[in-house]
Amino acid sequence: MSEVEVVGPAALPGLQAQVEQILAEAKNQGATACEVAVSVEQGLSTTVRQREVETVEFNRDQGFGITLYVGQRKGSAxxxxxxxxxxxxxVAAALAIAKHASEDESAGLADAALMARDLPELDLYHAWDITPEQAIERALLCEAAAFDTDARIRNADGTSLGTHQGCRVYGNSNGFVGGYASTRHSLSCVMIAESDGQMQRDYWYDVNRQGELLADAASIGRRAAQRAVSRLGARPVPTCEVPVLFSAELATGLFSSFLGAISGGALYRKSSFLEDTLGEQLFPSWLNLDERPHIPRAMGSAAFDGDGLATYAKPFVEGGRLVSYILSTYSGRKLGMPSTANAGGVHNLFVSHGEEDQQALIKRMGRGLLVTELMGHGLNMVTGDYSRGAGGYWVENGEIQFAVQEVTIAGNMRDMFRQIVAVGSDLELRSNIRTGSVLIEKMTVAGS
Incomplete structure (x- = not known):
């Protein structure tokens, strides 16, 4: 396998040839089945801090991973x-592992008849012609705008611009070979505000397949500064049971936890609080969750899954009821169910939402906590018990009163899902999960 000189779509024929070469070698060495993923990628990133350049890095990586089978025995390298x-x-290393592995009746490739055939063009590759000097200039502009926003912005914790492009090809011995080139560009700013002996840190960022469509650098800096300043004077609140409004960027985590709980791996291991819930009413009847994997240029789009099956649009929750698990070929076999073409995860999850933006939901909440920061990993996936450190803003009479810190929010996720009152129209578009702010009827807020 020779070094690939290009990274974009022009690299696809060379990588496809490499996949064919590796599959042939696996067969020659005695594998009964094989799958392989080959990739090449490169990127540029720069970070500035306190109006000075901190790092400029260029990376380029190439390699492959192989999984092969000897009967029902599996080895990877x-x-x-x-x-x-x-x-x-x-190949020899993977073969040696397979020969010493235990037999697994669920192991093996997806059926050849199920392999993806006609792959849609998703327009995921948009190289950004930006030089290191231009990247530094844009990052410095972002940070300068943050410093100029408010005199209480006294320090910076790093402003970073990154541009990444890559090409990946997956193939297997059941006749599938498919690949795509993709790009990802981002700009983030983290600032520190200080007043009356208190320091608060906050951030903002944007990410896009197309670098030219990133939010204006100055606007990102200003937003980071405004968020940091708004947290000054933060304090805990007395322990209470009140409505909680998760900002859109944090609400994605709620639904990510849900996806983890209905994923085949957690289900067949019996380590999910949503085991055996197919068909149950888990959410309010107005809420739907569906996957849309073929949106052009979206960050989560994919034409095929990690098993070579064609992705397709599908619901996971309809009318509040769980209508589908998330299954790969392997986890589907373990559960006696067909794959949902989700080996590797879900691509572009959409959460149904209403017409109220976050401000309207704050008014609707009346009294409670707007959560804009979460700390720790306090979810017990087996029981659904949820407890995490949080920060945000206290709301009275439908208006933000002051910033909140050093509190813990707690509940059980099954109760939290059922008690979703509304999903806002302020959609988080930078994530694989598209949701607005989520208002939950009540949770325990543990503070002073």
Whole structure:
């Protein structure tokens, strides 16, 4: 396997040839089935701090990972090396692992008849012609705008611009070979505000397949500064049971936890609080969750899953009821169900929402906590018990009163899902999960 000189769509034929070469080598060494993913990627990133350049980094990586089968025995290996010797050695390593592995009746490739055939063009590759000097200039402009926003912005915790492009090809011995090139560009700013002996830190960012469509650098800096300043004077509140409004960027985490709980791996291991809930009413009847994997240029779009099956639009929750688990070929076999073409995860989850934006939901909440920061990983996936450190803003009479810190919010996720009152129209578009702010009827807020 020789070094690939290009990274964009022009790299696809070379990577496809490498996949074919690796599959042939696996067959020659005695594998009964094989799948392989080959990738090449490169990126530029720069970070500035306190009006000075901190880092400028360029990276380029290439390699492949292989999983092969000897009957029902499975072995995997990967390498960043190139060349025919690397292929032979990596295949041999995976084969040695497979020969010593236990048999697994669920192991193996998806059926050949199920492999994706006509792959849609999703327009995921948009190279950004930006030089290191231009990247530094844009990051410095972002930070300068943050400093100029408010005199209480005294320090910076890093402003970073990154641009990444890559190409990946997956193939298997059941006749599938498919690949795509993609890009990801981002700009983030983290600032620190200080007043009366208190310091508060906050951030803002944007990400896009197209660098030219990133939010204006100055606007990102101003938003980061405004968020940091608004947290000055934060304090805990007495322990109470009140409505809680999760901002859109944090609400994605609620639905990400839900996806984890209905994923085949957690279900067949019996480690999910949503085991055996297919068909149950888990959410209010107005709420739907559906996957839309073929949106052009979206961050989560994909034409095929990690098993080579064609992705397709589908609901997971309809009218509040769970109508589908999230299954790969392997987890589906473990559960006696067909794959949902979700090996590797869900692509572009959409959460149904109303017409009220976050401000309208604050008014509707009346009294409670707007959560804009979460700390720790306090979810017990087996029981659904949820407890996390939080920060945000206290609301009285439908208006924000003061910033809140050093509190814990707690509940059980099954109760939290059922008690969703509304999903806002302020959609988070930077994530694989598109949701607005989420208002939950009541949670325990533990403070002073």
């Amino acid at each position: 990967s390498t960043s090396a190139t060349g025919e010797a690397a292929i032979r050695e990596t």
